[in-house]
Amino acid sequence: MKLRIAIQKQGRLADGSTALLKRCGIGFSNGLGKLRPEAEDFPLEIFFLRDDDIPDYVADGVADIGIVGENVLAEQPKNVEVVERLGFGRCRLSIAVPKGDEYSTLASLSGKRIATSYPNILTKYFAANSVEANIHEISGSVEIAPSIGLADAVSDLVSSGSTLFSNGLREVETVLESQAALIRRPELSAEVEAILDQVLFRIRSVRAASQNKYILLNAPTDKADAIAKLLPGIKSPTMMPLAEEGWVSIHSVIKQNDFWEVVDRLKQAGAEGILVLSIDQMIG
Ligand code: PRT
Numbered sequence: 697m698k699l700r701i702a703i704q705k706q707g708r709l710a711d712g713s714t715a716l717l718k719r720c721g722i723g724f725s726n727g728l729g730k731l732r733p734e735a736e737d738f739p740l741e742i743f744f745l746r747d748d749d750i751p752d753y754v755a756d757g758v759a760d761i762g763i764v765g766e767n768v769l770a771e772q773p774k775n776v777e778v779v780e781r782l783g784f785g786r787c788r789l790s791i792a793v794p795k796g797d798e799y800s801t802l803a804s805l806s807g808k809r810i811a812t813s814y815p816n817i818l819t820k821y822f823a824a825n826s827v828e829a830n831i832h833e834i835s836g837s838v839e840i841a842p843s844i845g846l847a848d849a850v851s852d853l854v855s856s857g858s859t860l861f862s863n864g865l866r867e868v869e870t871v872l873e874s875q876a877a878l879i880r881r882p883e884l885s886a887e888v889e890a891i892l893d894q895v896l897f898r899i900r901s902v903r904a905a906s907q908n909k910y911i912l913l914n915a916p917t918d919k920a921d922a923i924a925k926l927l928p929g930i931k932s933p934t935m936m937p938l939a940e941e942g943w944v945s946i947h948s949v950i951k952q953n954d955f956w957e958v959v960d961r962l963k964q965a966g967a968e969g970i971l972v973l974s975i976d977q978m979i980g
């Protein structure tokens with residue numbers, strides 16, 4: 697029995713999805729144009745698909761789990777559950793207007809034509825804000841719609857913002873934040889469910905590791921307690937005397953997000969020789 701996972705064949709989620717599986721120790725050969733490779737050392741079968749097809753394949757039971765952008769799920773809800781958000785493929789669905797156009801609130805778009813590939817999300821968003829606009833669905837190159845006179849505004853996915861900028865558009869509203877998510881079919885056999893648990897355990901360890909750093913530093917013994925208090929570690933930090941009299945070595949794990957702020961405070965408190973290391977896996 698194998699767990700069948702659907703991931704994007706080519707595109708913005710493809711590398712992140714295969715990299716995540718590899719970091720989980722699930723290797724597979726991607727070459728030879730094989731559409732359904734099997735993992736080498738794990739009971740997993742992989743389907744490479746277009747991202748838009750992934751929720752359907754999972755809902756229909758062709759695959760058991762899949763990796764897809766939350767934006768795709770929000771546009772077309774399917775009978776799948778989000779098990780875990782994966783932290784890559786981050787983007788937002790925004791509304792943008794031509795740079796020179798006036799804009800104050802969403803009501804500025806009342807009666808205007810908005811071009812988008814996300815008509816369902818947009819329709820709901822405008823309805824929720826009691827603004828009536830003309831949602832015009834187009835499947836690609838949304839950003840050129842205003843310049844060719846097809847729309848007054850657009851709603852498209854944005855990550856760096858450079859596509860909007862180079863098309864003379866200005867981002868004015870965020871409709872939805874999105875990232876890649878692991879989805880599953882609600883009903884799975886007990887055997888497949890057990891394999892999924894193993895995959896999830898590995899994914900969570902990898903994710904925890906990438907959100908944390910291992911920090912080592914030297915502190916004068918008389919300042920060690922004050923310095924240790926600055927380390928919001930998982931548990932209280934490890935302290936070990938150094939060969940050099942009057943100094944201790946302190947080890948701890950800190951959150952990636954807190955990192956620069958904590959390092960600044962540690963230096964001010966008298967820490968020296970600060971080393972920060974990435975963590976490969978973090979087993980809770
Ligand atoms: O062939 P297939 O159907 O599988 O791929 P696709 O072309 O439909 O999707 P793809 O690979 O472009 O995107 C897959 C998923 O990546 C999306 O569903 C999102 O969840 C996520 N994602 C993250 C993005 C972006 N960032 C993104 N920037 N998807 C698209 N874009 C596009 C956006 O539409 C615009 O054209 O990138 C452009 C804007 O980028 P910036 O950096 O200039 O702002």
Ligand code: ZN
Pocket residue numbers: 746747748
């Ligand atoms: Zn697609």
